Amino acid sequence: MQIIENLKIKEKLYIEKLENGLTVMIIPKKGIQKKYVIWGTNYGSNDNKFVVPGEQEETEVPKGVAHFLEHKLFEQENGTNSLDVLTALGVEANAYTTNDHTAYLFECTENFEPALDELMDYVQHPYFTDENVEKEKGIIGQEIMMYDDYPEWKVYLNALEAMYHEHPVKLDITGTIETISHIDKEILYKCYNTFYNPSNMAMVLCGDFEPEQLLQEIKKRLIKKEASGNIKRIMPQEKEEIVKEKIEQKMDVSQPLFVIGIKDKLVEPQERVKKHIAIEILLNMIFGKSSKLYKELYNDGILFVTPSLDYEYSRGYAHILISGQSTDPEKVYDKFKKTVEEMKQSKIDLQEFNRIKKTIYGDYVKEYNSTADIARMFLADFFKGINSFDYLEEIMTINEQYVQQILKNIFVEQKMIISVIKK
Amino acid sequence: MQYKEKEIKKGIKLHLIKTDKFKTNLIAVFLTLPITRENVTKNSLLSAVLRRGSKNMPTSTQISQELEEMYGASFDNGIDKTGDNHVLKFYLESINDNFLPQKTENMLKTSCDKLLEIVFNPLIEDGKFKEEYVNQEKENVKRIIEGKPDNKARYAFDRCIELMYDNKPYGLYKYGYIEDLEKIDSKTLYDYYKELISKCKIDIFVSGSIDEETINIIEQNPNIQKLQERQPEYIISTIEEKEKVQENEVKEEMDVTQGKIVIGLDLQLNNEEQKFHAIVYNSILGGSASSKMFQEVREKASLAYTAGSNYVRYKNNIFIKCGIEIKNYEKAIEIIRKQLEDMKNGIFSDEDIENAKKGIIATIKSIDDEQDTEITYFFGQQLSENKVTLDQYIEKIQNVTREDIIKIANSLTINTIYFLKNIETAKEDK
Numbered sequence: 001m002q003i004i005e006n007l008k009i010k011e012k013l014y015i016e017k018l019e020n021g022l023t024v025m026i027i028p029k030k031g032i033q034k035k036y037v038i039w040g041t042n043y044g045s046n047d048n049k050f051v052v053p054g055e056q057e058e059t060e061v062p063k064g065v066a067h068f069l070e071h072k073l074f075e076q077e078n079g080t081n082s083l084d085v086l087t088a089l090g091v092e093a094n095a096y097t098t099n100d101h102t103a104y105l106f107e108c109t110e111n112f113e114p115a116l117d118e119l120m121d122y123v124q125h126p127y128f129t130d131e132n133v134e135k136e137k138g139i140i141g142q143e144i145m146m147y148d149d150y151p152e153w154k155v156y157l158n159a160l161e162a163m164y165h166e167h168p169v170k171l172d173i174t175g176t177i178e179t180i181s182h183i184d185k186e187i188l189y190k191c192y193n194t195f196y197n198p199s200n201m202a203m204v205l206c207g208d209f210e211p212e213q214l215l216q217e218i219k220k221r222l223i224k225k226e227a228s229g230n231i232k233r234i235m236p237q238e239k240e241e242i243v244k245e246k247i248e249q250k251m252d253v254s255q256p257l258f259v260i261g262i263k264d265k266l267v268e269p270q271e272r273v274k275k276h277i278a279i280e281i282l283l284n285m286i287f288g289k290s291s292k293l294y295k296e297l298y299n300d301g302i303l304f305v306t307p308s309l310d311y312e313y314s315r316g317y318a319h320i321l322i323s324g325q326s327t328d329p330e331k332v333y334d335k336f337k338k339t340v341e342e343m344k345q346s347k348i349d350l351q352e353f354n355r356i357k358k359t360i361y362g363d364y365v366k367e368y369n370s371t372a373d374i375a376r377m378f379l380a381d382f383f384k385g386i387n388s389f390d391y392l393e394e395i396m397t398i399n400e401q402y403v404q405q406i407l408k409n410i411f412v413e414q415k416m417i418i419s420v421i422k423k
Numbered sequence: 424m425q426y427k428e429k430e431i432k433k434g435i436k437l438h439l440i441k442t443d444k445f446k447t448n449l450i451a452v453f454l455t456l457p458i459t460r461e462n463v464t465k466n467s468l469l470s471a472v473l474r475r476g477s478k479n480m481p482t483s484t485q486i487s488q489e490l491e492e493m494y495g496a497s498f499d500n501g502i503d504k505t506g507d508n509h510v511l512k513f514y515l516e517s518i519n520d521n522f523l524p525q526k527t528e529n530m531l532k533t534s535c536d537k538l539l540e541i542v543f544n545p546l547i548e549d550g551k552f553k554e555e556y557v558n559q560e561k562e563n564v565k566r567i568i569e570g571k572p573d574n575k576a577r578y579a580f581d582r583c584i585e586l587m588y589d590n591k592p593y594g595l596y597k598y599g600y601i602e603d604l605e606k607i608d609s610k611t612l613y614d615y616y617k618e619l620i621s622k623c624k625i626d627i628f629v630s631g632s633i634d635e636e637t638i639n640i641i642e643q644n645p646n647i648q649k650l651q652e653r654q655p656e657y658i659i660s661t662i663e664e665k666e667k668v669q670e671n672e673v674k675e676e677m678d679v680t681q682g683k684i685v686i687g688l689d690l691q692l693n694n695e696e697q698k699f700h701a702i703v704y705n706s707i708l709g710g711s712a713s714s715k716m717f718q719e720v721r722e723k724a725s726l727a728y729t730a731g732s733n734y735v736r737y738k739n740n741i742f743i744k745c746g747i748e749i750k751n752y753e754k755a756i757e758i759i760r761k762q763l764e765d766m767k768n769g770i771f772s773d774e775d776i777e778n779a780k781k782g783i784i785a786t787i788k789s790i791d792d793e794q795d796t797e798i799t800y801f802f803g804q805q806l807s808e809n810k811v812t813l814d815q816y817i818e819k820i821q822n823v824t825r826e827d828i829i830k831i832a833n834s835l836t837i838n839t840i841y842f843l844k845n846i847e848t849a850k851e852d853k
Binding site: 034087139142143149298299359366396 | 443444445446447482483484487488490491492493494495496516517518521522524559562563566569570571572573575576677678679680681711712713718721722725726727728729746747748774777778780781782784785788789791792793794
């Protein structure tokens with residue numbers, strides 16, 4: 001296996017791409033009880049339109065298939081449910097679906113081998129019937145309704161709605177009760193066969209492991225499958241412009257919720273980490289705990305906790321999100337825009353810049369405390385074309401000129417939106 | 424991992440957790456006192472005011488800047504209700520010196536000093552807290568209290584507890600009450616702080632790469648030195664006699680899409696050992712994906728996405744929770760009752776018991792994989808009558824028998840069924 005070492009945090013990544021195309025990544029952690037295994041496919045809620053390798057025609061499926069598939073994969077032909085089997089082993093098992101990937105995981109202190117058997121067995125053996133697909137619609141229906149009661153989720157989706165004309169990132173990962181009603185077993189099998197090919201998948205394992213030995217254990221459990229060709233994903237052409245600057249919804253909340261968004265574009269893989277760091281630095285300088293803007297809004301009773309600051313991106317989209325709760329979201333938005341303009345006019349304050357850099361470095365180091373965080377991070381970054389260690393290296397070299405340039409190019413008023421939920 | 428505790432002064436304990444598993448050191452200070460209607464709001468406000476500034480770091484901006492310089496050391500604080508106690512918690516997490524790009528001053532010492540400064544050396548002006556901070560934080564606490572219904576699932580749970588513990592300490596809302604907030608000013612709050620700090624139980628935790636020197640860092644800290652000995656009053660959780668109550672069914676309406684059921688159960692235990700039996704019982708009933716709740720309500724009846732239960736050992740209650748479509752209420756309750764009956768009649772397999780134990784033991788074994796979980800565990804020991812090590816804990820779980828579990832099942836009674844549903848307007852007939 002190829003070994004990549006990071007000397008700053010004293011961790012090693014063992015990585016290998018197998019013949020069938022599966023990428024295996026192992027991060028050994030001596031002395032930790034918990035072993036964490038996550039197996040993911042580069043397939044999320046955004047991948048609704050694609051060309052199956054070997055076919056000519058485009059396939060389009062209802063929204064929510066990736067998530068539906070995630071639910072259904074646990075069901076086995078012999079009538080067992082793999083979630084039960086894993087739980088019975090004393091293992092904590094779960095799965096999740098994001099915009100760009102789906103992942104199956106477990107963490108354990110004992111019974112690692114039988115748990116790995118089960119995980120690798122069920123992910124490689126789908127079993128969908130008309131009956132079990134119908135039954136799941138009730139459960140997922142309740143999941144969708146549960147999210148309907150979360151104003152945080154609604155204000156986020158509305159922000160995407162305001163930014164994107166066509167891109168499926170703006171749709172709910174679960175789909176809607178209407179879209180999932182069209183899902184049947186044929187659709188599930190088609191998507192499974194397309195996206196659950198080993199060449200479209202990666203597995204990350206973190207815990208007290210011998211990497212080479214573990215790799216053999218994984219290979220033994222793989223069923224024979226040829227690497228498939230490239231899956232062509234058809235993402236709609238997304239305009240650079242936003243849809244509308246303001247979006248508002250009424251819900252029963254004690255204080256208004258807001259999300260300020262800035263629409264951006266995805267850059268080439270080699271620039272992604274650097275750009276992401278620069279944006280994190282800028283967001284913290286503008287709106288972090290020690291920022292002037294936050295202090296001002298706090299003292300005026302407009303904000304009471306620092307907003308959360310995020311940069312999200314994947315195939316065909318990228319955006320900045322600033323989310324929080326405020327008595328006066330409009331004011332937050334105005335002052336934010338003003339602060340950005342003032343920053344553009346002046347030079348970056350070096351002392352502040354270096355302090356924020358230190359903070360972000362510390363945040364990256366903290367990610368390496370838990371096997372779960374490490375494994376999930378490496379998987380998510382891998383599907384974005386990134387090695388997670390790069391963040392620790394790139395942050396050392398980033399300078400204020402680059403950050404200034406990102407500020408000018410990305411923090412543009414015409415690309416900003418605000419989504420608000422209030423009573 | 425090595426754990427050591429030392430009483431620095433009467434009523435003030437230092438807990439040292441030596442571990443090399445982490446990139447960070449975590450320091451925590453917990454102030455514990457009985458929760459009362461009189462104090463709950465003051466504690467809540469106090470917690471908010473203390474983070475605004477200390478004598479040597481008078482503004483929150485300055486606190487943040489100094490922490491940022493320490494490679495983003497993170498300060499966090501909050502309040503918890505643990506049994507009949509109110510606990511004010513303060514944390515500071517910083518990077519272990521081994522993982523810094525450059526060698527700096529002793530990060531652990533700086534971190535301890537900063538945290539103790541925030542808790543024990545607040546900013547005082549003219550014999551009171553800074554007016555401006557107190558007034559702003561009163562507004563903020565008010566907002567938190569008003570925001571209680573925002574999270575519907577959490578709200579339903581809190582409401583069920585309030586109904587079960589009406590006019591009792593455990594029924595109090597941990598953030599306090601708006602009408603009490605208005606009566607507090609910066610002088611009364613500071614007087615209260617002085618009283619609290621001289622009387623409450625104080626626990627200081629240091630987790631990470633520590634050595635003998637760490638004890639000195641804490642003991643010689645001037646803010647610790649000025650603290651007095653005390654005979655703290657706090658509530659150790661015991662087996663209390665549960666009052667017999669009529670099963671209470673309460674339905675409330677709010678703007679929700681999904682209905683939330685919370686069922687509060689009373690457990691009448693005879694001895695401390697039975698708490699371990701209750702842990703296994705709860706796991707079979709609703710503690711995991713193979714539990715009865717998850718299997719019957721979610722997987723078989725397809726009624727819910729969330730369906731489970733949790734056991735509150737400080738109060739000996741089990742709370743069953745699930746989110747359902749409102750029209751399925753009766754059906755869900757019927758299924759849940761059936762599960763409770765089945766448990767009483769021993770309708771669960773030996774495999775169910777084994778699986779439950781495995782899951783619980785895995786959780787115990789991984790307690791020391793997370794710094795804050797480990798601190799919470801050792802703190803829990805402080806509030807328990809019988810102290811157990813992690814190994815003893817595992818052994819006790821292993822020894823639980825089928826009879827023990829059935830006994831728990833038969834000692835259970837439903838206290839309250841709470842249902843949060845939508846606001847019924849004129850119904851459409853379809």
